[in-house]
Amino acid sequence: MPLILPPLSLYIHIPWCIRKCPYCDFNSHQANQEIPEQEYVAALRFDLEQDVTLAQGRKLASIFFGGGTPSMLSANAIKTILRDAQAIIGFTDDIEITLEANPGTFEQEKFSGFRAAGVNRLSIGIQSFNDKQLHHLGRVHNRDQALGAVAMARAAGFNNVNIDIMHGLPEQSVADAEADLTQAIALNPEHISWYQLTIEQNTAFYSAPPVLPEEDILADIQDAGLARLARAGYAQYEISAYAREKKRAQHNLNYWQFGDYLGIGAGAHSKITQPDQNRIMRMWKTRLPAHYLLAAQSQKISTTLSGHQNTFGGGSELLTAASLPLEFLMNILRLNEGAPTRYLNERTGLSLSALEPQWSALIEQKLVETEGQFLKTTSLGQRFLNRVLQQYTNQ
Numbered sequence: 001m002p003l004i005l006p007p008l009s010l011y012i013h014i015p016w017c018i019r020k021c022p023y024c025d026f027n028s029h030q031a032n033q034e035i036p037e038q039e040y041v042a043a044l045r046f047d048l049e050q051d052v053t054l055a056q057g058r059k060l061a062s063i064f065f066g067g068g069t070p071s072m073l074s075a076n077a078i079k080t081i082l083r084d085a086q087a088i089i090g091f092t093d094d095i096e097i098t099l100e101a102n103p104g105t106f107e108q109e110k111f112s113g114f115r116a117a118g119v120n121r122l123s124i125g126i127q128s129f130n131d132k133q134l135h136h137l138g139r140v141h142n143r144d145q146a147l148g149a150v151a152m153a154r155a156a157g158f159n160n161v162n163i164d165i166m167h168g169l170p171e172q173s174v175a176d177a178e179a180d181l182t183q184a185i186a187l188n189p190e191h192i193s194w195y196q197l198t199i200e201q202n203t204a205f206y207s208a209p210p211v212l213p214e215e216d217i218l219a220d221i222q223d224a225g226l227a228r229l230a231r232a233g234y235a236q237y238e239i240s241a242y243a244r245e246k247k248r249a250q251h252n253l254n255y256w257q258f259g260d261y262l263g264i265g266a267g268a269h270s271k272i273t274q275p276d277q278n279r280i281m282r283m284w285k286t287r288l289p290a291h292y293l294l295a296a297q298s299q300k301i302s303t304t305l306s307g308h309q310n311t312f313g314g315g316s317e318l319l320t321a322a323s324l325p326l327e328f329l330m331n332i333l334r335l336n337e338g339a340p341t342r343y344l345n346e347r348t349g350l351s352l353s354a355l356e357p358q359w360s361a362l363i364e365q366k367l368v369e370t371e372g373q374f375l376k377t378t379s380l381g382q383r384f385l386n387r388v389l390q391q392y393t394n395q
């Protein structure tokens with residue numbers, strides 16, 4: 001069966017932060033001087049124009065401003081970017097537009113400006129409400145600013161707010177982790193992302209590791225947190241994502257359901273299905289902000305001279321048939337409900353037999369199931385997701 005075009009999302013990367021956090025391996029760079037906002041907004045527009053044919057007639061189902069710290073941009077810049085995206089590709093009627101905001105990087109007026117510009121979901125990076133922890137984590141904000149950020153979001157008219165909280169923090173007890181969640185829940189957000197801290201290479205924490213809680217404490221934190229979130233009406237639908245009814249993150253859901261996305265901005269990735277060529281492509285833009293801005297400049301010149309297009313100094317690759325089972329499963333199996341079986345065929349071109357013989361063996365081991373036309377992990381498989389995916393790593 002031919003591939004079918006899935007929904008299309010747009011990711012917009014804003015690569016600057018006030019200060020680099022010691023645990024963070026995202027493509028984010030400390031801004032030591034004023035960020036080149038106008039130049040970057042112009043480069044984003046040019047980047048999207050180059051990619052417009054990849055939309056293949058689709059309108060955008062969601063947009064996500066991620067970072068870095070998108071809330072360092074002015075409301076006017078966000079307005080311009082959204083106006084450009086609407087003019088170049090267009091929006092579906094119920095588009096979700098999320099912006100990541102860090103407490104301490106905005107004031108009320110800016111939040112109201114983001115809302116007026118068309119942003120309809122805010123994702124606030126709080127991490128912890130404990131001042132000592134926030135200091136350990138190198139954050140620029142404190143507890144009061146975190147509480148203030150949520151109040152400002154509500155005052156600006158946002159009725160769809162996510163709060164990011166991390167757990168398993170240096171020397172954290174079960175009671176500390178629960179206290180963070182209790183405070184988050186008391187603010188009544190529509191969505192909570194609850195991540196376990198991981199120590200990533202090329203971070204300050206990797207070079208000088210902090211003392212993290214023991215395995216059994218981490219397991220207790222996980223159990224206590226899950227129960228607390230469930231009691232408060234936040235249903236887990238992905239490893240780290242919890243939502244009130246009908247408030248799942250549409251943008252992230254599209255990634256996890258193996259939908260398509262365009263990525264613009266420094267280091268942004270795209271995944272695009274091309275049914276007419278029976279293939280799925282990945283593309284990425286050059287990573288460093290200065291190189292990205294330069295690439296925008298030089299492409300403008302080369303495009304004007306020769307009509308030539310490329311990928312902002314980044315690269316591209318085709319997803320091979322051999323890599324597709326893992327690519328598909330590592331996304332859809334993150335979701336508690338998995339994904340409809342037909343997506344395998346529609347979104348990868350593979351049939352169920354391409355998952356064999358491993359899938360049947362995993363069913364035997366009660367790690368996965370094919371239930372009601374869905375491919376999914378069992379609750380045991382959720383806990384051992386790496387073991388499940390390992391079956392598809394060396395194909």
Ligand SMILES: C[S@@+](CC[C@H](N)C(=O)[O-])C[C@H]1O[C@@H](n2cnc3c(N)ncnc32)[C@H](O)[C@@H]1O
Pocket residue numbers: 023024025026066067068069100101102124125126127164165166195196197198199200
């Ligand atoms: C793209 S990041 C940055 C968002 C925003 N700049 C901030 O820091 O608040 C999104 C979220 O990933 C989580 N995160 C970042 N690094 C992490 C790590 N090493 N381990 C676990 N979660 C992490 C944090 O909760 C963060 O809010």
Ligand code: SF4
Pocket residue numbers: 016017019020021024025026028067068069102125
């Ligand atoms: S503010 Fe967010 S993106 Fe920036 S360095 Fe810290 S965790 Fe990374």
